Amino acid sequence: MTDQSSLCRFYLVVSVGFKEKGYIMSKQAQSDESRSSKDVTKTIKFARFVVNYPWLVLLASIALLLGALYGAKFLEIKPDYRVFFEEDNAQLIAFDHIQDTYNKADNVMMVLTPKEGRVFDKSTLKTGQWLTEEAWQTPYSTRVDSITNYQHTWVTPEDEDYMLVGALLCVPAKSADFDSTCEHQSVTADMIDGLSEKQLKRLENIVVNEPQVVNRMINPEGTVTAVNITVQMPDDKDLEGLEGEAWKEKKLEILTATKKVADHVRQLQKQVEERNPNLEVRLTGVVMMNTAFAETGLGDMMTLTPIMLLLVIPLALFFMVRSVSGTIGSVLVIIFSIAGAMGVEGWLGIFLTAPVFSVPTVVATMAVADSVHLLVTYMQNLRNGMGKKDAMVESIRINMMPIFLTSITTVIGFLTMNFSDVPPLQDLGNVVAVGVIFAFIFSITFLPAFTILMPTKVTPGRSTKHEKMDQFANFVVAKRKLLLPLMTVICIGIIAFLPKNELNDEFVKYFDETIDFRVDSDYTTEHLTGLYTMFYSVQSGSENGIHEPKFMATLQDFVEYAEAQPEVIHVQSYTDVMKRLNKSMNADRDECYALPEKSLSENCNEVLKEPEEGVDLNTRIRELTAQFTLMYEMSLPKGMDLTNQVSSDKAGTRVQIALHNLSSLEVLELEERFATWFEQNAPDYEVLGSSPGVMFAHVGQNNIYSMLKGTAWALVLISLLLMIALKSFKLGLLSLIPNIIPMAVAFGIWGIFQGQVGMGLSVVTGMTLGIVVDDTVHFLSKYLRARREKGLDSHQAVKYAFQTVGMALTVTTIVLVLGFLVLGMSHYVMNSHMGILTAITLAAALIIDFLLLPPLLMLTDRKNRSKKV
Amino acid sequence: MKSKVIQSLLITASVLLASSNVQAGEANKRIAEISEPQQKGLAIAQEMKAHNTGWGDSEAKMIMTLRDKGGSETDRKVRVKSLEVEGDGDKGLSIFDEPRDVEGTAFLTYSHIKGNDDQWLYLPALKRVKRISSSNKSGPWMGSEFAYEDLSSFEVEKYDYKFVREDELNGEKVYVVESYPKYDNSGYSKTITWVDQEHFRVHRIEFFDQKGDALKTMNVSDYKLYLDKFWRGHKQVMTNHQTGKSTVVTWSDYQFNTGLDEKDFNKSSLKRAR
Structure with a gap:
């Protein structure tokens, strides 16, 4: 596990290199400990403070958490598809x-299918009539349309000048009854009972031939019918001019209105099926869609987050950290980061929308790495015989800057989601960014304090992993001439499927078939x-x-x-x-x-x-x-x-x-x-x-372009950073390959197996960029150090890079892939696709970093090598 | 001589005023003695009707301004002739002047205390009188927020009542009464009416839909007195709380006792109505 600390040292140096221009890092790299940079002293002071006053730090960090968490009380679920659009869309x-010009078209459609028989059977008609009447009781309903209250017009045989407008079923014989109460109102059950077979046939014939009704309220075959309930939902415009209690009340009403309507129609659905077991009732329409957005998101958060917290993370952590107390501490850091992020979300007044419900899963995944870096170094220091406090101070000193840097690139990646045209995706990016910042803060405060206070058992480290990594490195170097063309062909082959992807935002398909x-x-x-x-x-x-x-x-x-x-x-x-x-x-x-x-x-x-x-x-x-x-x-x-x-x-x-x-x-x-x-x-x-x-x-399409623009900017920015950090224009340029290719490959794979790209996927590029870059940096930096400091040739440098960061990259990637695959289990397709594609991208990034980047380095670095050899 | 006339006029006026005040005072005293809310509500309704009985016939002009949620407005202009019918609902004849395309269209109604009203429409383009489905009371009248049932004549027997409370509205003492439609096909489960105690005029009605939710509110203002006895509100503002639409009705040129009779309110009179 020495690779971790040396990896971190590099970061430290890079960061210092940023600040003190012209600083030659290669000469300083080996002498971290003797260096007396202000930053390092500050870090050490900070670290000493943390280990000397663990209770204080513990309490302070919990106070910070509670402060953030208090904002959670302002969190509100907004069950409205309109959140996906900016106000000026x-x-x-x-x-x-x-x-505004006509009436609102928000609706619930209750679709009735008789298991046996037809719509124009008396029993189905009677239930349909009952439902039509009851549907008027739906909260916020302003209109109910069905075949039993369809307003037909006809002339009475008795008086050519008497045009009747009314429910068709009321007047089977076409005659005028001047005292009838039925003409306009819906037909009654008794009236339906009184219809003869012949009349039913005639009425069905009229209905299925009426363009206003057929294919809307009844199918041409007469086997499926619908009751459509139009609702006028209260919205934010209704808040205008209200204050104090009235405002609060209205606000609450707006937020609960969708649920109220959904509850009511579900109750109706149950009642219909009880009254008439021959009928199947299905619910659709805008209100049900809004309900699905809220319920699916919430359901995801309730099921996926525990899976993450209980299974994936502790397992992964334990595998890497090999310490029970460390694992507990890390899990707490993760929980705190999620809670803090959600709390800040509340403070910021960001609504809980379906994409935002994936925040816990994403934050948890991103937060793992920080704790791991810190704990791994700490454990290793303990194994090397250092005392608890010293081990921790040393670990903080070494890890502070790298954790900070990886966090920053990740934050930049997620912040690119602000380029999106879809507010909930912007929210997702911002809230995850906040979560990543919290993970950083808690990892360097709460975690060390907690770990110091807990007993720690030291187990001897293993080295078999490293042997395997060595073998792998040898393989890559030996087969480089095969790997380079092979990987190039494979990548190009997969990327060729990229155009098979089709932009698609079908809102019904935002939900899976469960x-x-x-x-x-x-x-x-x-x-x-x-x-x-x-x-x-x-x-x-x-x-x-x-x-x-x-x-x-x-x-x-x-x-x-x-x-x-x-x-x-x-x-x-x-x-x-x-x-x-x-x-x-x-x-x-x-x-x-x-x-x-x-x-x-x-x-x-x-x-x-x-x-x-x-x-x-x-x-x-x-x-x-x-x-x-x-x-x-x-x-x-x-x-x-x-x-x-x-x-x-x-x-x-x-x-x-x-x-x-x-x-x-x-x-x-x-x-x-x-x-x-x-x-x-x-x-x-x-x-x-x-x-x-x-x-x-429209928003799906615009969003893709905005996100591509955002990703391009981020890529330029990050490449520039890499050029400065690596002090190499060539490598900075070369880094574009392992940074871009994984995305292209992932979308290529997506094109082969799925091919539908919705707005959720458009953000993957920006999101993964910040993570993928970390891998590239780790590998390139080790390679560079080997070349510059150790004077190794490119083959040896590649091997060195594998030995030092190979294992760490593999394990962190596995954690990330697993984490995003958990998100892939979401029933909300926008989130699950995002999770799966992110997992593919990260896996592809690792493979490319291992199989394509090294041969490429060895190829482009050939000149140098020949000089040296 | 002159002063005597003025004097007697003044006396008559003050007597009239006093009597109406006394009347109202007595009515309020009588109402105050009733404790049972249904009876009390009914008494108030009867007093409303009593204050508006005996006007005979009238003519007036009405402008309806329809406003949708987006704020765009459109006008309807209608002349309304009314004939009081003792013991049953009144007769009404509405002649449409605007929109231009329906100019000359005339709408004749016989409202009834029991059963459906009778309604005919004369379509000048067709040069024919059409009888229209009369059980429709709840639909929008000329696309406005007023339903036919909001505009048809007030008859005590059409509703059950329940007194709610005494209150104050715009500085006037009012009764607040709930009314429950007894007739078929009403669009309302109930209405709440604000009636002033001095002249028993309607100042506000809140309408509740069949599921009991607030649907519309009508505010009546600009009351003017005719024939020393009959108050007519010249402005009615109906706001639909569910759709955000509203309609303002402005009345003008009220005339009473213009010599209208039954002959002016039959099918053949419709064609001449222009």
């Missing part, structure tokens, strides 16, 4: 604008309707402009164009309402199911054929259309109104398009196609399009 602004939301949403998409939507607000430019015949015709053209796209399942548009109205206003004649203007050719709206003085036909059609709308509006009950489709000034209308499961690229491509269509066919109208799906697609 263009798509979010467009989406908010659409939601999460109900994912399973239920996939089912819904497959059997009923698309969860991925696009909203288009088409603004005519003038008040009441939607009734203009040209506007209606253009809208209809768009609907037809959209419906013809293979990605589209359903299009909801006001033109469907208008066609139906036109039919009903023309005595329900089938040929009049068309827009008012177009239906003129079928002899509908004949009154328009009589000329009217001073009024052109276009105006008359527009007025007719407007009056149809007015009449329809006056007939609709609460919660079934047009405000979700038509703006209150009748200047614009909203088209809602349901899509198959599409990748973000496909979403962007489709969006582009629609944009082109509008440009060419509706240049006069102002068109605004957005939706959660569109938002995720």
